[in-house]
Amino acid sequence: MSYLPIYIDTTSTTFTVIGAGSVASRKVEMLINAGVKPLVIGSQADPEIINWQQQGLVEFTQQTLSGDCDLPQSDCYYLATNDTNLNQALAAGLRQRGKLVNVVDDPQSCSFITPSIIRRGKVQIAISTSGVAPVWGKNFRAKIETLLPQSLSALFDYISDRRHLISQQIPASQRRSFWERFFTLNQDQFTAQTHEIFESLLNQQALTCSATTYLIDEGIDPELLPLKSVNLLQEVELLIYTSDLAKSLLDLVRRDASRIALSMAELDNLKIDVTQNTLIVAPAMQITQLAERLANAKTIQQGSIC
Numbered sequence: 102m103s104y105l106p107i108y109i110d111t112t113s114t115t116f117t118v119i120g121a122g123s124v125a126s127r128k129v130e131m132l133i134n135a136g137v138k139p140l141v142i143g144s145q146a147d148p149e150i151i152n153w154q155q156q157g158l159v160e161f162t163q164q165t166l167s168g169d170c171d172l173p174q175s176d177c178y179y180l181a182t183n184d185t186n187l188n189q190a191l192a193a194g195l196r197q198r199g200k201l202v203n204v205v206d207d208p209q210s211c212s213f214i215t216p217s218i219i220r221r222g223k224v225q226i227a228i229s230t231s232g233v234a235p236v237w238g239k240n241f242r243a244k245i246e247t248l249l250p251q252s253l254s255a256l257f258d259y260i261s262d263r264r265h266l267i268s269q270q271i272p273a274s275q276r277r278s279f280w281e282r283f284f285t286l287n288q289d290q291f292t293a294q295t296h297e298i299f300e301s302l303l304n305q306q307a308l309t310c311s312a313t314t315y316l317i318d319e320g321i322d323p324e325l326l327p328l329k330s331v332n333l334l335q336e337v338e339l340l341i342y343t344s345d346l347a348k349s350l351l352d353l354v355r356r357d358a359s360r361i362a363l364s365m366a367e368l369d370n371l372k373i374d375v376t377q378n379t380l381i382v383a384p385a386m387q388i389t390q391l392a393e394r395l396a397n398a399k400t401i402q403q404g405s406i407c
Contacts, residue, residue, distance in 0.1 A: 102208065102209075102231060102232070103231075104213075104214065104229065104231055106216070106227055106229070108225070109177070111135055111136050111137045112136075114137075114176045114177060115140070115174075115175045115176045115177070116132055116137050116139040116140070116175060116176070116177045116178075116179070117139060117140045117141075117142065117172070117173060117175035117177070117178050117179070118132070118139050118140070118141045118142070118178075118179045118181060119142050119143070119166065119172070119178060119179065119180045119181065119182060119188075119191060120141075120142075120143050120166075120179075120180065120181035120182035120183070120188075120205075121141050121142070121143025121144070121145065121146040121147055121150050121161065122143065122145075122147050122181075122182070122183055123147050123149075124181045124182075124183060124205055125141065125143065125147070125150070125179070125181035125182070125205075126147045126149045126150055127181075128179045128181050128203075128205070128215075129141055129149075129150060129153065129159060130149075131215065131218070132179075133153065133158050133159070134220065138157075138158060138159060138160065139159055139160070139179075140159070140160045140161075140162065140173065140175065141154075141159050141160065141161045141162070142161075142162045142164050142166070142172070142173075143161075143163070143164070143166065143182070144163065144164065144165050144166065145163070146161055146163070166182060166187060166191075167187070168186075168187060168190030168191060168194075169190075169194075170191075172191070172195070175200070176200070176201060177200070177201040177202075177203075177213075178191075178192075178195050178200055178201065178202050178203070179203045179205070180192055180202065180203065180204045180205065180210075181205045185207065188204045188205070188207060188210065189204065189207065189210050192204050192207075192210045192211075193210075196212055200212075201213050203215060208231075208232030211232070214229065214231070214232050216228050216229035216238070217229070217235070217238040217239050217241075217242045218242075219242055219245055219246055219249065221249055221250075221251070221253040221254045221257070222253065222254025222255070222257050222258060223254070223257040223258070223261060224249070224253055224254070224257055226245060226249075228241055228242050228245070249289070250289060250290050252290045252291040252292070253289055253290070253291070255291040256287075256289065256290065256291035256295065259291060259295060259296075259299075263299065266303075267279065267280075267303075270303065271303075272312075272377075273338065273377060275312075277335075277336055278336065279302060279303075282302055283298065283299060283302055286298045286302070287299075312338075312377050312378045312379065313333075313336075313378050313379075313397070313398075313399060314373050314378075314379045314380075314381065314395055314397065314398040314399070315330075315333060315334070315337065315378070315379070315380045315381070315398070315399050315400075315401055316380075316381050316383075316388045316391055316392055316395075316398050316399070316400045316401065317350075317380065317381070317382045317388070317400075317401050317402075318382075318383075318384070318385045318388050318402065319342070319343070319344060319346065319382045319383055319384055320384070320385060321402065321403060322403075323347060323349040323350040323353060324349065325403040325404070326353075326401060326402075326403070327401070327403075327404055327405060327406060329406060330353075330401045330406060331353060333401070333406070334353045334354050334355070334380065334401075335353075335354075335355050336355070336378045337354050337355055337358050337378050337379065337380040338355070338358055338359065338377040338378050338379070339358060339359045339360075339361065339377050339378070339379045339380070340354055340358050340359070340360045340361070340379075340380050340382070341360075341361050341362075341363055341368070341371070341379065341380070341381045341382070341383075342360070342361075342362055342363070342381070342382040342383065343362070343363055343364070343365060343368055343382070343383045343384065343387070346382060350382070354380060358380075365383075365387065368381075368383060368387055368391075369387075369390075371391075373395060373398075388400065
């Protein structure tokens with residue numbers, strides 16, 4: 102089976118857990134930690150689920166379950182009873198209705214699986230083995246956990262509160278550079294120096310400099326480009342080209358960069374937007390002409406950037 106990792110907006114998605122025993126309680130706890138108030142259905146609830154119900158964290162409906170029982174409408178279902186046949190029967194019906202279904206310990210009956218999750222506030226890391234070896238996933242998760250400081254949560258709360266400020270004061274072409282410098286200096290911890298580093302970078306005059314235009318001969322083998330160019334191409338916000346580009350070159354450019362195809366005539370009359378980092382890929386002759394016309398442009402070629 103093949104899976105696509107996605108993140109679901111829990112504020113607009115309803116979740117139902119079928120089963121209310123100890124197995125179901127693990128899924129319920131995971132949903133609570135994700136900010137979800139799930140509906141739990143079962144004939145008898147585990148004490149932990151009753152406790153969550155009393156705290157207002159879950160809704161519980163007592164119901165006798167069978168393979169053809171009516172279930173409330175929901176976007177996403179976790180089937181976690183202790184009856185494998187019941188889980189599979191309910192899963193088959195829900196999938197026919199186009200619902201997202203997860204069956205505990207039964208990947209073949211699932212339309213989605215839940216990865217092993219690491220949370221540090223707004224930072225979430227999901228690890229999956231496609232249901233093949235969840236024990237390895239949990240062990241790997243434990244290793245990653247040791248690398249992430251607890252203060253990472255506070256750091257990203259701090260950053261979230263200041264993103265609007267950055268969008269107001271720093272041009273779009275310089276924001277990526279700002280954050281790269283911030284994380285280089287601050288690393289991944291929230292300390293007494295974090296605010297000082299942020300304010301210092303925000304006030305630096307270097308952040309107001311104009312963007313850069315990069316030039317690449319469309320005939321060059323991307324594998325021969327200098328290593329430094331990989332980081333530079335990840336800063337590109339606009340890609341301009343005159344013919345189909347090799348996938349290996351496209352893969353080096355930021356995925357969210359705007360892309361414009363121009364004719365040779367249009368390229369000759371091109372006016373560069375100095376507020377965003379731009380990459381122009383064209384035949385060697387045009388690259389030479391552009392390098393002469395654009396004083397601040399940098400040509401990326403085999404082994405060097407000039």
